[in-house]
Amino acid sequence: MKFEVTILxxxxxxxxxxxxxxxxxxNCNEKFYLIDCGEGTQQQLIKYGFKASKIDFVFIxxxxxxxxxxxxxxxxxxxxxxxxxxxxxxxPAALMEILVLQFKHxxxxxxxxxxxxxxxxxxPSQIFENNDVIVETIILNHRIPCTGFRFTQKKRLRRLIVDxxxxxxxxxxxxxxxxxxxxxxxxxxxxxxxxxYTLDSDEPKSYxxxxxxxxxxxxxxxxxxxxxxxxxxxxxxEMLDRACQTHHTTALQAAEVAKIVNAKKLLxxxxxxxxxxxxxxxxxxxxxxxxxxxxxxxxTYQV
Amino acid sequence: MKFEVTILxxxxxxxxxxxxxxxxxxNCNEKFYLIDCGEGTQQQLIKYGFKASKIDFVFIxxxxxxxxxxxxxxxxxxxxxxxxxxxxxxxPAALMEILVLQFKHxxxxxxxxxxxxxxxxxxPSQIFENNDVIVETIILNHRIPCTGFRFTQKKRLRRLIVDxxxxxxxxxxxxxxxxxxxxxxxxxxxxxxxxxYTLDSDEPKSYxxxxxxxxxxxxxxxxxxxxxxxxxxxxxxEMLDRACQTHHTTALQAAEVAKIVNAKKLLxxxxxxxxxxxxxxxxxxxxxxxxxxxxxxxxTYQV
Numbered sequence: 001m002k003f004e005v006t007i008l009x010x011x012x013x014x015x016x017x018x019x020x021x022x023x024x025x026x027n028c029n030e031k032f033y034l035i036d037c038g039e040g041t042q043q044q045l046i047k048y049g050f051k052a053s054k055i056d057f058v059f060i061x062x063x064x065x066x067x068x069x070x071x072x073x074x075x076x077x078x079x080x081x082x083x084x085x086x087x088x089x090x091x092p093a094a095l096m097e098i099l100v101l102q103f104k105h106x107x108x109x110x111x112x113x114x115x116x117x118x119x120x121x122x123x124p125s126q127i128f129e130n131n132d133v134i135v136e137t138i139i140l141n142h143r144i145p146c147t148g149f150r151f152t153q154k155k156r157l158r159r160l161i162v163d164x165x166x167x168x169x170x171x172x173x174x175x176x177x178x179x180x181x182x183x184x185x186x187x188x189x190x191x192x193x194x195x196x197y198t199l200d201s202d203e204p205k206s207y208x209x210x211x212x213x214x215x216x217x218x219x220x221x222x223x224x225x226x227x228x229x230x231x232x233x234x235x236x237x238e239m240l241d242r243a244c245q246t247h248h249t250t251a252l253q254a255a256e257v258a259k260i261v262n263a264k265k266l267l268x269x270x271x272x273x274x275x276x277x278x279x280x281x282x283x284x285x286x287x288x289x290x291x292x293x294x295x296x297x298x299x300t301y302q303v
Numbered sequence: 304m305k306f307e308v309t310i311l312x313x314x315x316x317x318x319x320x321x322x323x324x325x326x327x328x329x330n331c332n333e334k335f336y337l338i339d340c341g342e343g344t345q346q347q348l349i350k351y352g353f354k355a356s357k358i359d360f361v362f363i364x365x366x367x368x369x370x371x372x373x374x375x376x377x378x379x380x381x382x383x384x385x386x387x388x389x390x391x392x393x394x395p396a397a398l399m400e401i402l403v404l405q406f407k408h409x410x411x412x413x414x415x416x417x418x419x420x421x422x423x424x425x426x427p428s429q430i431f432e433n434n435d436v437i438v439e440t441i442i443l444n445h446r447i448p449c450t451g452f453r454f455t456q457k458k459r460l461r462r463l464i465v466d467x468x469x470x471x472x473x474x475x476x477x478x479x480x481x482x483x484x485x486x487x488x489x490x491x492x493x494x495x496x497x498x499x500y501t502l503d504s505d506e507p508k509s510y511x512x513x514x515x516x517x518x519x520x521x522x523x524x525x526x527x528x529x530x531x532x533x534x535x536x537x538x539x540x541e542m543l544d545r546a547c548q549t550h551h552t553t554a555l556q557a558a559e560v561a562k563i564v565n566a567k568k569l570l571x572x573x574x575x576x577x578x579x580x581x582x583x584x585x586x587x588x589x590x591x592x593x594x595x596x597x598x599x600x601x602x603t604y605q606v
Contacts, residue, residue, distance in 0.1 A: 069375055
């Protein structure tokens with residue numbers, strides 16, 4: 001099952017050096033989850049060959065513009081391109097007020113349903129579940145209410161050893177039970193031990209997205225043991241004062257977070273416009289956490 | 304005196320084929336006037352090497368998103384980059400309501416003054432004047448209230464024939480009066496005929512911007528005899544029904560407008576996403592009006 005994230009925007013606050021404001025596209029089993037949506041996200045989707053129409057779920061971490069100014073344009077484009085299927089948006093309540101005001105003044109009556117779910121930044125909670133994934137909020141510490149998101153795959157059914165089943169002419173009617181881990185005793189007394197005919201499915205993985213936040217241990221339990229941790233790393237550690245003042249994290253701190261929560265991999269982004277080249281930011285994080293990568297626009301990372 | 308316009312966005316409704324939603328940058332005597340501001344305008348400014356900080360005036364034609372969704376991001380970037388000088392925005396009143404709501408929820412207190420002037424789409428009127436230019440609205444016929452803008456240069460002072468003045472040792476104290484077209488009789492009885500020492504300045508030029516509109520003769524008087532007419536040409540004429548239905552113009556109609564109003568040059572843009580290549584649109588307009596050019600992003604056109 002596919003579980004991968006493509007970076008559409010890696011810049012903090014303002015676009016610069018060909019870096020765009022924050023947006024990511026998570027592909028989980030060919031369903032597409034947009035995480036934050038800075039200005040120009042729809043252009044970035046086109047640039048990297050993704051169809052906006054495939055996005056059914058949008059998660060907005062907070063209402064600083066570099067994380068959502070692209071959403072109204074994306075929604076308008078979906079409307080103009082004839083979308084009819086619903087889209088589900090998880091975001092702070094005021095976003096809907098902003099969208100409604102903009103649609104009102106353009107006299108646009110959106111053709112497809114927007115199912116809006118207001119997030120709150122008080123306690124971490126599960127906000128979404130389908131057959132593939134569970135999504136929980138992560139309560140971050142930023143200047144305005146801000147939630148990250150933890151996407152956890154669901155455990156899949158066991159995998160059939162089809163060659164063996166076919167060779168022994170086991171009727172396919174028994175397959176669904178075997179996939180669920182059931183042992184079967186047939187009318188003739190034959191016992192089909194589940195363990196002989198199936199393999200365990202892959203362990204579910206989890207992706208944690210921490211958009212904008214101070215280093216704050218209160219959210220660490222929400223991201224414990226994740227497979228890929230995306231964490232903002234706006235500044236080098238020499239700018240720690242500035243990071244604290246603006247409620248952001250340094251590359252060193254992001255790496256410390258990854259180490260403390262036992263993440264398998266760390267992806268850092270949300271780079272300040274003061275950094276033309278990113279290697280120093282990566283180098284700094286690598287001193288603390290080896291399995292760190294830069295979030296580069298257009299690159300797809302396996303969770 | 305520079306009087307030129309750079310196209311930053313040439314697409315209608317949605318970005319596609321590397322074309323972005325509408326935005327133009329008018330340079331009049333090294334002062335910068337932004338006309339409409341679709342999503343991604345700040346990225347386009349960077350791409351084409353313009354400093355957003357130089358823009359002091361913004362004109363928004365109407366509140367369809369492809370003409371203003373980029374403004375909030377641009378204003379936010381100016382704020383983050385430390386702007387203190389005012390910016391003047393001419394737009395339908397509701398735009399300020401939208402901006403205020405967005406700033407409120409990001410808890411942003413903009414550091415520089417936004418001087419907002421509400422435009423109305425009832426009667427054409429002069430909305431701006433400085434030493435270089437006068438701006439008047441053009442009342443267009445679109446689905447929602449929509450104004451175009453006519454930028455008319457002011458007549459400059461007469462140009463001194465400096466070689467002759469210096470050769471005849473005319474004191475420079477007399478120059479300002481000569482530039483104003485005054486004849487001078489000196490104490491010794493010598494007469495300095497203005498016509499002998501100055502040349503007429505260039506004729507003032509005018510740039511008309513017609514963003515989104517039905518072909519409608521009621522606005523023709525507002526754009527009469529302009530030097531460069533930018534006119535939307537969303538569709539080929541075979542799509543006339545669709546053009547009428549959506550309150551847009553065909554390439555053929557745009558060319559007819561240019562001919563009727565005696566424009567010196569026509570620039571067409573706001574191309575529908577159905578057209579991957581634009582040559583047929585240009586060809587159609589050229590059948591009616593020879594001095595037509597396509598509005599191509601990144602290209603600067605002399606008014």
